[in-house]
Amino acid sequence: MCRDGCRGRRAPVLSAEDLHISFPGRRGGPAARAVDGVDLTVGAGEIVALVGESGCGKTTLARALLGLVPPTSGTVSFDGRPLDYSPRALKAYRRRAQLVLQDPTGSLNPRHTVYDAVAEGLRVHRAHRVPEDERAAVARALSLAGLRPPERFFLRYPHELSGGQRQRVVIAGALVLEPALIVADEPVASLDASVRGEILALLLRLRAELGLSALIVTHDLGLAWNIADRVAVMYLGRVVESGPVETVLTAPRHPYTKALLSVLPESPLPPTVLTGEPPDPTRIPPGCRFHARCPALAAGAAGVAARCVAEPLPRLRGEGVACHLP
Ligand SMILES: Nc1ncnc2c1ncn2[C@@H]1O[C@H](COP(=O)(O)OP(=O)(O)OP(=O)(O)O)[C@@H](O)[C@H]1O
Ligand code: SF4
Ligand SMILES: [Mg+2]
Numbered sequence: 665m666c667r668d669g670c671r672g673r674r675a676p677v678l679s680a681e682d683l684h685i686s687f688p689g690r691r692g693g694p695a696a697r698a699v700d701g702v703d704l705t706v707g708a709g710e711i712v713a714l715v716g717e718s719g720c721g722k723t724t725l726a727r728a729l730l731g732l733v734p735p736t737s738g739t740v741s742f743d744g745r746p747l748d749y750s751p752r753a754l755k756a757y758r759r760r761a762q763l764v765l766q767d768p769t770g771s772l773n774p775r776h777t778v779y780d781a782v783a784e785g786l787r788v789h790r791a792h793r794v795p796e797d798e799r800a801a802v803a804r805a806l807s808l809a810g811l812r813p814p815e816r817f818f819l820r821y822p823h824e825l826s827g828g829q830r831q832r833v834v835i836a837g838a839l840v841l842e843p844a845l846i847v848a849d850e851p852v853a854s855l856d857a858s859v860r861g862e863i864l865a866l867l868l869r870l871r872a873e874l875g876l877s878a879l880i881v882t883h884d885l886g887l888a889w890n891i892a893d894r895v896a897v898m899y900l901g902r903v904v905e906s907g908p909v910e911t912v913l914t915a916p917r918h919p920y921t922k923a924l925l926s927v928l929p930e931s932p933l934p935p936t937v938l939t940g941e942p943p944d945p946t947r948i949p950p951g952c953r954f955h956a957r958c959p960a961l962a963a964g965a966a967g968v969a970a971r972c973v974a975e976p977l978p979r980l981r982g983e984g985v986a987c988h989l990p
Contacts, residue, residue: 675707675708675744676705676706676707676741676744677706677707677708677710677742677743677844677845677877678705678706678729678740678741678742678761678845678877678879679703679704679705679706679740679741680702680703680704680705680725680728680729680738680739680740680741681703681738681739681741682701682702682703682737682738682739682979683699683701683702683703683704683725683728683735683737683738683739683740684697684699684700684701684702684735684736684737684738685697685698685699685721685724685725685728685733685735685736686698686736689946693946694946694947695946696945696946697901697945697946697948698721698724698725698901698945699721699724699725699728699735699901700721700900700901700902700945700948701738701901701902701979702721702725702738702898702901702902702903702979703903703979703980703981703982704725704729704896704903704906706845706877706878706879707877708844708875708877709871709875709876709877710877710878710893710894711867711868711871711877711878711879711880711891711892711893711894712878712879712880712892712893712894712895712896713879713880713881713882713887713888713891713892713894713895713896713909714726714879714880714881714882714895714896714898715882715883715884715885715888715895715896715897715898715924716883716897716898716899716924717883717899717924717942717943718883718942719942719943719945720898720899720900720901720943721898721900721901721945722849722881722882722883722898723849723881725898726763726847726849726879726881727763728740729761729847729879730757730758730761730763730847731747731749731754731757731758731761732763734749742757742760742761742845743760743844755789759789759791759841759842759843760843760844760845761843761844761845761846761847762785762838762839762841762843762845762846762847763838763846763847763848763849764834764835764838764846764847764848764849764851765834765849769822769827769830769854771834772822772830772833772834773822774821774822774823775821776821776822777818777819777820777821778806778811778817778818778819778820778821778822778825778833779802779817779818779819781822781833781837782802782805782806782833782836782837782840783798783801783802783840784837785837785838785840785841786798786801786802786840786841789841791841801840802814802818802836802840803815804840805836805837805839805840806832806833806836808836808839808870808873808874809832809833809835809836809839809866810832810862810866811829811832811833811836817829817833826859827854827855827856827859828855828859828862828863831851831852831855831859831863832863832866835851835863835866835867835870839870839874843876844876844877845876845877845878845879846876846877846878846879847878847879847881848867848878848879848880848881849881850881850882850883851863851867851880851882852864852884852887853882853884860887864887864890864891867880867891868891880892885913885924885925885928886928888909888913889909889913892909893908893909894906894907894908894909894983895907895908895909895912895913897912897918897920897921897924899920899943899953899954900943900945900948900953900954901945901948901953902953902979902980902986903979903980903986904918904920904921904954904980904985904986904987905917905918905920905921905980905984905985905986906980906982906983906984906985907983907984908983913925917985917987918985918986918987919954919958919959919960919961919987919989920938920954920958921985922936922959923936923937923938923959936959938957938959939957940956940957941956941957943957950973950974950976951971951972951973951974951975951976952971952972952973952975952976952977952986952987952988953976953977955972955973958972960987960989961973965988965989968988968989971988972988975988
């Protein structure tokens, strides 16, 4: 468990530097700047939660970190080397960094057995030429994902499994290639509360047993609290607050983080419901990009109101907060 002690001593496995991803505008309109200057690192054996409201750019950033979306500018590095976007190099990268998708029903082919679903990655990468080796690798991955004895699941189809079991099959499919890192996009969003706890426990166990690094994308701050070492809070394409999970979630400094936390049932903060238009990456406001919705600015912003509306904030590198308030 790395929750405190080893922070800062681990070289990043995955990092993004000044990453930008834009999508062309519709009918000649302005481009959507979905990721707009992000720096982020995930260390060896570290779990980082990326949190923020719907549409803030989490999935786009996660996909770019896996090389699935080419950046408009900026750099993604793995093991200290910038990604090579040639098809051959990307294929090799996908063995080391695996995506675990949000919806296990949608990401599993209903006509494929559990065995075939888990073996698919091995076959794509031609990892095993001998059937016995493939069978052993599939059994190991299912076991690691908590489906035991694995042979009992080999010939089952997705519709014969519970939601939690399907999510475990998706995780086994990622683990079978023995990656160094997984990126999980809302890994428990479609599961009910009891199963959610089991999958979180599984992710923590995988980190302890395999030293796996993980970036967990979620809009659920409770999930971040339960699983992550560090958290990065994203708003409209930027990270606005980042740090150890205990610090950010017990003593949030950015007004946006405070508002997100204040509406959790157990929060001691007075509930702050964010008003104003939902953020639109085709129309990023001048000054602080959160200013039109900021409760601190609405309350006077302690002498920095003029800067809030006019002065853009530098991008956040490393831990800290992007806000003009001291
Ligand atoms: N292919 C695309 N073309 C144009 N715009 C896109 C594309 N993909 C994403 N966007 C826009 O980029 C922004 C960020 O989308 P993204 O899916 O990354 O958000 P998210 O934080 O993952 O949201 P959610 O929590 O709802 O999954 C959104 O405004 C979305 O409409
Ligand atoms: S810079 Fe100003 S508008 Fe932006 S979050 Fe801080 S107080 Fe609010
Ligand atoms: Mg998403």
